[in-house]
Amino acid sequence: MTPRRHLLLASLTVALGAAAAPHALAQSGAPIKVATDATFPPMEFVENGKRTGFDIELMEALARSMGRPIEWTDIDFKGLVPGLVSRRFDVALSAIYITDERKKVVDFTQPYYAGGLVVMVKDGNASIAKPADLAGKKVSVQVGTKSVQFLKEKYPQAQLVEVEKNQEMFNLVDIGRADAAVTGKPAAYQYARTRGGLRVLPEQLTTEEYGIAVRKDLPELTKALNDALAKVKADGTYDKIVGKWFQSK
Secondary structure (H helix, E strand, O other), X not given: OOHHHXXXXXXXXXXXXXXXXXXXXXXOOOOEEEEEOOEEOOXXXXXXXXXXXXXXXXXXXXXXXXXXXXXXXXXXXXXXXXXXXXXXXXXXXXXXXXXXXXXXXXXXXOOOEEEOEEEEEEOOOOOOOOXXXXXXXXXXEEOOOHHHHHHHHHOXXXXXXXXXXXXXHHHHHHOOOOXXXXXXXXXXXXXXXXXXXXXXXXXXXXOEEEOOEXXXXXXXXXXXXXXXXXXXXXXXXXXXXXXXXXXXX
């Protein structure tokens, strides 16, 4: 064999090894570094000192299917996408809507649940019966969420009150410092059901899909998560988790 052919084969071996390495990493037993903002029941929250919720149980099921442990990071929602970009962690799972803007900087798995933005007001508030009534009203929103930009674009006359945590939005409506809160449908219905005194307007602002956000330099991990999602849907695990966390509205 000529030296040139030896060199060609060596180069090909290196290239094939590099191509196979990411896939091997996705299938290895290395921890998946997952970030979440566990303040958004029923999707993710802390109860008795332990993370729980729909997203948490789904991620645990996916990791089991992949044969990998999870290394969790708790972070404010606004830091999730920047944290992926800076490679602080591999995955962000925290009721994140799949948007074209976010897809510019992170990858997403296939959608895993349908949601959308809704308006929550206090029971007895007759001044806000439909989304158009938000004009001129104080509306609480969580920093870094789609609600902020959506309201600025679609309802510019609304007076936004931006807060750090999801719970703060509802508290402001509870005590009358905000006329309404705009947030994701699962959290709004959960709060109204468990706390009372607030109601969700029947007309949704948007219809969205939640996805698991993944670093753009880890396409093999996105594929592995998609494969695991398909598997847990096929074997009934996904339906059990949905049944546990979401009641008919």
